[in-house]
Amino acid sequence: MPTHDVPDIDSPGLAARLSSVRQGIESALTANGRAAGDATLIVVTKFHPASLVRELAELGVRDVGENKHQEAVAKHAECADVDVNWHFIGQLQSNKAAAVRGYADAVHSLDRPSLVTALENAGRQNPDAKVLDCFVQVNLTDDPGRGGVAWADIESLAELTCAAPSLRLAGVMAVAPLDVDPREAFARVAQASEIVRSVAPDARSISAGMSHDYEAAIEAGATHLRIGTQITGKRPLPG
Ligand SMILES: *Cc1c(COP(=O)(O)O)cnc(C)c1O
Numbered sequence: 001m002p003t004h005d006v007p008d009i010d011s012p013g014l015a016a017r018l019s020s021v022r023q024g025i026e027s028a029l030t031a032n033g034r035a036a037g038d039a040t041l042i043v044v045t046k047f048h049p050a051s052l053v054r055e056l057a058e059l060g061v062r063d064v065g066e067n068k069h070q071e072a073v074a075k076h077a078e079c080a081d082v083d084v085n086w087h088f089i090g091q092l093q094s095n096k097a098a099a100v101r102g103y104a105d106a107v108h109s110l111d112r113p114s115l116v117t118a119l120e121n122a123g124r125q126n127p128d129a130k131v132l133d134c135f136v137q138v139n140l141t142d143d144p145g146r147g148g149v150a151w152a153d154i155e156s157l158a159e160l161t162c163a164a165p166s167l168r169l170a171g172v173m174a175v176a177p178l179d180v181d182p183r184e185a186f187a188r189v190a191q192a193s194e195i196v197r198s199v200a201p202d203a204r205s206i207s208a209g210m211s212h213d214y215e216a217a218i219e220a221g222a223t224h225l226r227i228g229t230q231i232t233g234k235r236p237l238p239g
Pocket of ligand 1: 067089090210212226227229
């Protein structure tokens, strides 16, 4: 990416926005009778330079989210000395599965059996691979292009993931469609979570909630929030 496309990081602004989102999360948790710290904040750093990950880590951020392998692998390499967990949150091609296991601590976008198999095979071939946290992504729309598994296939994908020794099924993930009340969308995510827990009782995590809807997600039980622009400011254009 040419440097003139990358805005300078506005450090005071970044710290203030992060702090305001953290407060928003804590208030929403309290309002819903949940313990402080009951939800993990994943700051989505996609399209931003590696220096943003570094700044965020200095501000105490422990989890970052990326949605494209090429970008994530480069950023991870530039941040080798930065202590953060890398969450892969975008659509993932099976032929990139092994490479993603090289840096990702979690994949939020399991959407088909072939991807589960590719991730598991990559884990098996590398005895040093740590167990990968996995979320079954649920498609809340009728559009198969939107990413995520269809409702009817949640259970079988969860079963397949549970049977893979190098993967740990953490729970479900979803993106609320823009044209639906987020409360309705997140209620369906909670139902999807019940389906997954009927297969794997410990897979209680719910990855839901972005900049504009994280409070509704917390109300519906989200444990992992993927928040970008509200913290980072506007994203540079991709590529
Ligand atoms: C970009 C992205 C986010 C963050 O969106 P914001 O609106 O910037 O908070 C969350 N989840 C996924 C899957 C994304 O691709």
